[in-house]
Amino acid sequence: MRPLERIEGREKVTGRARYAVEYPVEGVAYAAAVQATVGRGEIVAVGTAAALALPGVLAVLSCENAPEVNAVDDGELALFQSRRVSYRGQFVAAVVAETLETAREAARLVRVDYVSEPPDVRLHPGHPGIYKPDRVNPVFPADTERGDPEGAFAASAVRVDATYTTPAEHNNPMEPHATLAVWDGDGGLTLYDSNQGPSLVRDTAAEIFGLGPDRVRIVSPHVGGGFGSKGTPRPNLVLAAMAARAAGRPVKFAQTRQQMYSATGYRTPTIQRVRLGADADGRLTAIVHEALEQSSTVREFAEQTTTPTRVMYQAPHRRTAHRLARLDVPTPSWMRAPGETPGMFALESAMDELAVAAGIDPIELRIRNEPDAAPESGLAFSSRNLVTCLRQGADRFGWAGRDPAPAARREGRKLIGMGVASATYPAYRLPNRATARAEVDGTFTVRIAAVDIGTGARTALTLIAAEALKAEPERVTVELGDSDLPRASVAGGSGGTAGWGTAVVRACEALLPMLEEDRRPVEASADTTAEIEAQEELARHAFGAQFAEVEVDVDTGEIRVPRMLGVFAVGRVINAVTARSQFIGGMTMGLGMALMEESVMDEEFGDYLTRDLAQYHLPACADVRDIDAFWVDEHDPHLNPMGSKGIGEIGIVGAAAAVANAVHHATGLRIRDLPITPARMLTAL
Amino acid sequence: MRPFAYERAGTAEEALAKHDDDALYLGGGTNLVDLMRLGVATPARLVDVAHLPCDRIERGADGGLVIGAAVRNSDLAADPAARRSHPLLVEAVLTGASGQIRNQATVGGNLLQRTRCSYFQDITKPCNKREPGSGCPAREGEHHNHAIFGHSAACVATHPSDMAVALAALDASVRVRGRGGGERAVPLGELYRRPGEDPSRDTALEPGDLITAVEVPPLGLPSRYRKVRERASFAFALVSVAVALDVEGGAAGGGTVRDCRIALGGVAHLPWRAHRAEAVLRGAPATAESFLRAAEAELEAAEPLRDNRYKVPLATNLIARTLTELTER
Numbered sequence A: 001m002r003p004l005e006r007i008e009g010r011e012k013v014t015g016r017a018r019y020a021v022e023y024p025v026e027g028v029a030y031a032a033a034v035q036a037t038v039g040r041g042e043i044v045a046v047g048t049a050a051a052l053a054l055p056g057v058l059a060v061l062s063c064e065n066a067p068e069v070n071a072v073d074d075g076e077l078a079l080f081q082s083r084r085v086s087y088r089g090q091f092v093a094a095v096v097a098e099t100l101e102t103a104r105e106a107a108r109l110v111r112v113d114y115v116s117e118p119p120d121v122r123l124h125p126g127h128p129g130i131y132k133p134d135r136v137n138p139v140f141p142a143d144t145e146r147g148d149p150e151g152a153f154a155a156s157a158v159r160v161d162a163t164y165t166t167p168a169e170h171n172n173p174m175e176p177h178a179t180l181a182v183w184d185g186d187g188g189l190t191l192y193d194s195n196q197g198p199s200l201v202r203d204t205a206a207e208i209f210g211l212g213p214d215r216v217r218i219v220s221p222h223v224g225g226g227f228g229s230k231g232t233p234r235p236n237l238v239l240a241a242m243a244a245r246a247a248g249r250p251v252k253f254a255q256t257r258q259q260m261y262s263a264t265g266y267r268t269p270t271i272q273r274v275r276l277g278a279d280a281d282g283r284l285t286a287i288v289h290e291a292l293e294q295s296s297t298v299r300e301f302a303e304q305t306t307t308p309t310r311v312m313y314q315a316p317h318r319r320t321a322h323r324l325a326r327l328d329v330p331t332p333s334w335m336r337a338p339g340e341t342p343g344m345f346a347l348e349s350a351m352d353e354l355a356v357a358a359g360i361d362p363i364e365l366r367i368r369n370e371p372d373a374a375p376e377s378g379l380a381f382s383s384r385n386l387v388t389c390l391r392q393g394a395d396r397f398g399w400a401g402r403d404p405a406p407a408a409r410r411e412g413r414k415l416i417g418m419g420v421a422s423a424t425y426p427a428y429r430l431p432n433r434a435t436a437r438a439e440v441d442g443t444f445t446v447r448i449a450a451v452d453i454g455t456g457a458r459t460a461l462t463l464i465a466a467e468a469l470k471a472e473p474e475r476v477t478v479e480l481g482d483s484d485l486p487r488a489s490v491a492g493g494s495g496g497t498a499g500w501g502t503a504v505v506r507a508c509e510a511l512l513p514m515l516e517e518d519r520r521p522v523e524a525s526a527d528t529t530a531e532i533e534a535q536e537e538l539a540r541h542a543f544g545a546q547f548a549e550v551e552v553d554v555d556t557g558e559i560r561v562p563r564m565l566g567v568f569a570v571g572r573v574i575n576a577v578t579a580r581s582q583f584i585g586g587m588t589m590g591l592g593m594a595l596m597e598e599s600v601m602d603e604e605f606g607d608y609l610t611r612d613l614a615q616y617h618l619p620a621c622a623d624v625r626d627i628d629a630f631w632v633d634e635h636d637p638h639l640n641p642m643g644s645k646g647i648g649e650i651g652i653v654g655a656a657a658a659v660a661n662a663v664h665h666a667t668g669l670r671i672r673d674l675p676i677t678p679a680r681m682l683t684a685l
Numbered sequence B: 001m002r003p004f005a006y007e008r009a010g011t012a013e014e015a016l017a018k019h020d021d022d023a024l025y026l027g028g029g030t031n032l033v034d035l036m037r038l039g040v041a042t043p044a045r046l047v048d049v050a051h052l053p054c055d056r057i058e059r060g061a062d063g064g065l066v067i068g069a070a071v072r073n074s075d076l077a078a079d080p081a082a083r084r085s086h087p088l089l090v091e092a093v094l095t096g097a098s099g100q101i102r103n104q105a106t107v108g109g110n111l112l113q114r115t116r117c118s119y120f121q122d123i124t125k126p127c128n129k130r131e132p133g134s135g136c137p138a139r140e141g142e143h144h145n146h147a148i149f150g151h152s153a154a155c156v157a158t159h160p161s162d163m164a165v166a167l168a169a170l171d172a173s174v175r176v177r178g179r180g181g182g183e184r185a186v187p188l189g190e191l192y193r194r195p196g197e198d199p200s201r202d203t204a205l206e207p208g209d210l211i212t213a214v215e216v217p218p219l220g221l222p223s224r225y226r227k228v229r230e231r232a233s234f235a236f237a238l239v240s241v242a243v244a245l246d247v248e249g250g251a252a253g254g255g256t257v258r259d260c261r262i263a264l265g266g267v268a269h270l271p272w273r274a275h276r277a278e279a280v281l282r283g284a285p286a287t288a289e290s291f292l293r294a295a296e297a298e299l300e301a302a303e304p305l306r307d308n309r310y311k312v313p314l315a316t317n318l319i320a321r322t323l324t325e326l327t328e329r
Helices: A009-013 A049-053 A100-109 A149-154 A198-209 A235-247 A340-358 A362-368 A386-397 A457-469 A496-515 A529-533 A576-595 A655-667 A678-684 B012-018 B032-037 B073-078 B080-085 B087-095 B099-104 B107-111 B163-169 B275-281 B288-299 B311-328
Strands: A029-035 A041-047 A057-062 A091-097 A111-116 A144-146 A158-166 A178-183 A189-193 A216-219 A251-254 A270-278 A284-296 A317-327 A381-383 A414-426 A433-438 A444-447 A476-479 A522-527 A539-553 A559-569 A626-631 B005-008 B023-026 B045-048 B057-059 B065-068 B173-177 B183-187 B210-216 B223-228 B239-247 B257-265
Touching: A029 A100, A029 A235, A041 A057, A041 A091, A049 A057, A049 A100, A057 A100, A057 A235, A091 A100, A091 A235, A149 A270, A149 A284, A149 A317, A158 A340, A178 A235, A189 A198, A189 A235, A198 A216, A198 A235, A235 A251, A270 A340, A284 A340, A340 A362, A340 A414, A340 A576, A340 A655, A362 A386, A362 A414, A386 A414, A386 A539, A386 A559, A386 A626, A414 A655, A433 A496, A444 A457, A444 A496, A457 A476, A457 A496, A457 A576, A496 A522, A496 A529, A539 A655, A559 A576, A559 A655, A576 A626, A576 A655, A655 A678, A678 B311, B012 B045, B012 B210, B023 B032, B057 B080, B065 B080, B073 B080, B073 B087, B073 B099, B073 B107, B080 B087, B087 B163, B087 B223, B087 B239, B107 B163, B107 B210, B163 B223, B163 B239, B163 B257, B223 B311, B239 B311, B257 B275, B257 B288, B257 B311, B275 B288, B288 B311
Parallel strands: A029 A251, A189 A216, A284 A317, A381 A539, A444 A476, A559 A626, B005 B045, B023 B045
Antiparallel strands: A029 A091, A041 A111, A057 A091, A144 A317, A158 A270, A178 A189, A178 A251, A270 A284, A414 A539, A433 A444, A433 A522, A539 A559, B057 B065, B065 B210, B173 B183, B173 B210, B223 B239, B239 B257
16 A cells, blocks of 8 residues: 555644544533542542632532442442542542633632541552452453473573563553533433543443433544553543533533543553573573562552563463552553563563573574464464564664673763564454445545544555555545444554454445445445454464664763664554554653653652653653664465554564663663663662 | 732833732743642732843843843843853753743743742642641652752752753852842852751742842853753753863863862752862862862762662762863863
8 A cells, every 4th residue: 555644634733633622612611620638548528618609610529419320340430439539649529610720729629528548559579468360451361371380490501580670650642531521402422532442432431321322422533642541431531421410511621631640540560570491592491470560449450461471482381470469549551552561571671681691692592482383372373573573673773793792882981782672462353343435426435433543543544445445545534533433442452453444344345346336325334243253263463673772871871772673573564654653653652661751659648749741751852863663574364354463552562671671781780670760770880 | 720810010110019929920931830730839919020121131341141031041042142152051051941941931930940849749748848847758758859968857859940050150140129129139159048947938039029130250161061861851950060160271281270160950959059079179180080089079968868869979970071071172
């Protein structure tokens, strides 16, 4: 396919693209949230007199007067349904007012009295509440074991036994989690909402408010990023809808940047122990990967941190395990390749340590441990081109000239090093529906309740439909971002394009023969449920190789990354323009994870102290220097009609390990705790 | 945000007349408006002084600068005279914030910005600077980027400005007009105060005092500003340093240090003039060893907290390295 620029790009850069709370509606009111100021306790009383006395205040909602709503799986959505405070910053009340300023000032005046006790917020290996979850996100077993991993590890010629930690991290999309709620005269509900799955959000909202799904509509044509945090509805949706009903008016509610560090999910901190045992040639005999993570008391979310280890390398003896502690913290959730991202930081750092210990080039070590089939499931890979990625990347990056000795290259006061890591991400595909319609004027309209969260989904689906219809993309309009459109899966798990695209192709294929009758308009539809249920059982995964070059200032511990290179095997790339952006964006997130991103828990008060973009450091433009991404030719007939694997997340996977491995190569220092800040470097130097 | 009145002043006299004890002066608003949104600052009235006629940069006959308080940070950094005569100041300004914020921020406002301590910015938690007597959670809590010099039991916050660090090294002073009438000059070294028992006051200014200009004496010496931060731009300093060096026979010659200026940022409640280091260096040979010894003399007096001990080697290395670089170029 020829590359296509982002279709809505002009609308976005000129400010005409409307986001959730930007829709103009008559008689709108504004809501503001009151957050718990204790980390664990019960609400004794909610004093609303001062807030209600403020001119322009329409209503105050709390556990003392909020309407009962239905409970759903996610307890974070049971807004104002209980006096229990599960973590500091939890929404405990809301104010509705004529203006946003009034609502926020009134929220400050709401007085909530609590009985409280000190919150338990520190994740550590000695926590008494550590347990094994039944499964990890979404449906993987918590533990797996084959052979005698402990015995094999103990008997190995070369061993690595190391503990790695990753901090809590927040998704930080540009657009906050925001909702405009409008109840119509008949009790129907329209929600202009910032989310990653209008169909799923519609179903959840309908369940919460006891409505038929046909009475709820979710409108989300443009979404300013989500990175997983908008994969499920957030409290802002319930708050806006509840407030709109209480005020009898449409209500807008956008979480503030500060609130986003309490009420939108985040990546759990992890403490990971990895043990690798190998023979003298570097062939792995044992792999043990154990992860400790946190969840809240509200709901169990168990990140699948060690699951990539189940598919990466061969070894006859192996074990993976997940353990959780339930703390008085907000519920963690999906963030930028949950599981793979923290898990591959640990595994790929350990592989680098093994390469050093065995005296083998880290790329060669990985090639020697390539499995013939998925190492744990035994399934055949639909395609696996990790080795090609590693080799092509090595050529492009100039790996051959690298002196394997650490701390060997010095320029002035800077030490320079190069690191490599592998990447992997599953190729998911979920059932979807779509319609394709031939219009009278010769154009086509494709409809699906997909959503473009900045990924380029609208553009990719246009290309997919155009190819299936044998038409120019300019003649195809894709309508998405609305739950009234045919039901679609969530924009998550890097499975959007694969799942949505399959339905779009099938709808277009069904339309083509109908065109021969020359009767327009004419519409065809597709439902891919049966097709996907019938698909052959195979190990479907994307792979990649990440390379990084770092400069470490020996006086200040500052680390800068002049070059990053990613080479990916992701099936067929649908749109080279937006795909490249996704890879580079993911790698930039990996750079942030390696060097700066960290949400700091305040152990006295029990909330995350980093609460804005001045404190939570994402890479700035000046940090992003020469980052490039390439992909190999990969033809995989076992995926979907497009032959594509998802590309939304693999760009971040392994990137932090490549940087950390480069830091070791530059300095000889192995930093196993992210992020690698000047403070950590100076302490180690 | 609490309701407040807004008035724009056309002259300094007008600004002083409009100011009362519940008022705050508004410059570019890049810090104050954030603090109002957070509920940290709750003025009843804002007196906008960003449009006063003190918006020019004048070059004195002696080669010094008089920078109007309403000059935007970007305009200062782009001023040809300032770039020629005071590159140290321009370098410092350009390491601060982002291009957009520098376009908006004023010189007067930059000097009076508040600390970015997380506890100060969260009204649901104690903070002696925000609420005297409520306590300082940072001392035992999160303080990895807090002070190592001059802090007190009541406050361990740092001053965030880069520009002020350069001005401290340059021996600048501010012109202040007070309610009592008349104008006075306050040297930068006297403008800021240590937190002591009353960290609620950042400066020695009295209520209603209005900074109208910054006077910067000439500096005909090699100088440099170097800032260490956790990302390549748009971050506050972990430690920064402003240095200038006067070496007999020229900086490159390895002669004797006649004079030197060293100021540190990110280490104290105020821009920290490294007097100890300067004293050690004056009269010493301009060598890497002297620079390191001078830096170590300064840092001997540091009182790091549990999680900011790294600032001691960082500041030591940074002073020595930056001085060394001055002699190498």
